[in-house]
Amino acid sequence: MTTVRAVIYDGTPGGIEVADVELAAPRPGEVEVAIVAAGVCHSDLHVIRGEWVIPLPVVLGHEGAGTVTALGAGVTGLAVGDHVVLSWVPQCGTCRQCGLGRPWQCETAARVAATGVLYDGTSRFSRNGTMLHHYLGVSSFAERVVIPASGAVKVRSDAPLDVIAIVGCAVATGVGAVRNTAAVEAGATVAVIGLGGVGLSCVQGARLAGASRIVAVDVNPAKLAVAIRLGATDTIDASLADPVEQLRDAVPEGLDYIFDAIGRIETTEQAIRALGPGGAAVIVGLPPTGARASFEPLVLAEANQRILGSNYGSVDPRTDIPLLVDLYMDGSLDLDELVSGRRPLAEAVAALADLEAGRTLRTLLVN
Numbered sequence: 001m002t003t004v005r006a007v008i009y010d011g012t013p014g015g016i017e018v019a020d021v022e023l024a025a026p027r028p029g030e031v032e033v034a035i036v037a038a039g040v041c042h043s044d045l046h047v048i049r050g051e052w053v054i055p056l057p058v059v060l061g062h063e064g065a066g067t068v069t070a071l072g073a074g075v076t077g078l079a080v081g082d083h084v085v086l087s088w089v090p091q092c093g094t095c096r097q098c099g100l101g102r103p104w105q106c107e108t109a110a111r112v113a114a115t116g117v118l119y120d121g122t123s124r125f126s127r128n129g130t131m132l133h134h135y136l137g138v139s140s141f142a143e144r145v146v147i148p149a150s151g152a153v154k155v156r157s158d159a160p161l162d163v164i165a166i167v168g169c170a171v172a173t174g175v176g177a178v179r180n181t182a183a184v185e186a187g188a189t190v191a192v193i194g195l196g197g198v199g200l201s202c203v204q205g206a207r208l209a210g211a212s213r214i215v216a217v218d219v220n221p222a223k224l225a226v227a228i229r230l231g232a233t234d235t236i237d238a239s240l241a242d243p244v245e246q247l248r249d250a251v252p253e254g255l256d257y258i259f260d261a262i263g264r265i266e267t268t269e270q271a272i273r274a275l276g277p278g279g280a281a282v283i284v285g286l287p288p289t290g291a292r293a294s295f296e297p298l299v300l301a302e303a304n305q306r307i308l309g310s311n312y313g314s315v316d317p318r319t320d321i322p323l324l325v326d327l328y329m330d331g332s333l334d335l336d337e338l339v340s341g342r343r344p345l346a347e348a349v350a351a352l353a354d355l356e357a358g359r360t361l362r363t364l365l366v367n
């Protein structure tokens with residue numbers, strides 16, 4: 001048992017605390033990782049706003065990178081000192097979805113995530129004898145974590161951990177939604193609604209895919225400017241006029257793919273309504289539990305359009321995360337532009353408030 005600093009949320013409004021907690025040693029099939037940097041994602045905001053039901057109290061954070069500090073029994077393929085990016089779908093490799101080649105949909109990982117524990121049904125975090133839950137099997141807002149070995153994805157050691165931490169959620173989700181879920185073809189017309197860490201990764205995925213048009217939509221002009229630097233061909237300020245009209249005006253031939261990277265009901269509906277013939281709306285951003293969106297089935301059928309859901313960019317973390325790190329290191333993917341700042345773990349509350357207020361892109365909490 002070691003004592004580590006961690007960010008705990010107890011389910012009450014504003015109930016976030018940075019405190020010392022106890023971390024137990026890794027059990028069979030688990031590894032301990034010293035977190036170097038953890039990214040603050042809008043999914044952490046959904047949790048502290050009470051928009052999703054998760055087991056509480058919980059150690060927050062689901063995006064991060066660090067070095068392996070201890071191995072549980074039976075772990076192969078990892079060694080102490082390895083650099084790892086954390087995956088929030090620590091795939092089991094044996095369930096039906098893993099067998100079908102869909103590790104991002106791993107049934108075992110989904111089950112343990114829903115109960116806030118590790119694979120053996122228990123947690124490694126506690127505080128004064130009370131169990132604390134893991135968030136998505138990661139809980140990266142801590143100095144050290146214990147996670148399933150498959151959630152620690154080994155990456156090259158020359159890549160800066162305080163940049164590539166964001167590959168574990170924002171970049172895998174956004175680039176993966178374009179390249180894997182939608183499989184955008186070269187020459188396709190693309191729009192991305194919402195330009196946070198996830199949406200700007202969609203923009204970059206579209207650029208890598210060779211999209212002919214990449215229309216970036218946000219209500220914040222600063223985010224539109226970043227999108228242009230990352231490859232957007234056009235920008236739309238959704239606060240000025242109806243974004244659906246603006247999208248249709250911008251691409252009169254029709255949009256082939258529109259990514260909703262926000263998850264507000266109105267933006268999901270905008271993504272569906274603004275599609276061109278044969279187009280696909282891809283739902284990447286996540287709304288509160290139980291929220292409903294509507295669309296007109298007759299239009300969808302007559303125009304042969306599709307609505308796709310995208311979980312974790314349909315990535316296989318074990319192969320896609322190292323590949324995305326390589327793309328950063330060879331200059332094909334810009335991650336530095338997505339990291340708007342770094343703060344010590346103790347400033348987690350301020351970092352979450354900055355994201356909520358739209359002042360930041362990805363803030364990295366560093367140890």
Ligand code: PAD
Binds near residue numbers: 196217261264267
């Ligand atoms: P973020 O808060 O960094 O970015 C959201 C962006 O949306 C900001 O730039 C806002 O200015 C912009 N915005 C807000 N309202 C509007 C509007 N009405 N029209 C246009 N733009 C607007 O968020 P993020 O990038 O960290 O996360 C985005 C979503 O993706 C969020 O819902 C998160 O929970 C979800 C997510 N999904 C997955 C997945 O697997 N599907 C993974 C990770 C995150």
Ligand code: ZN
Binds near residue numbers: 041043170
């Ligand atoms: Zn996330």
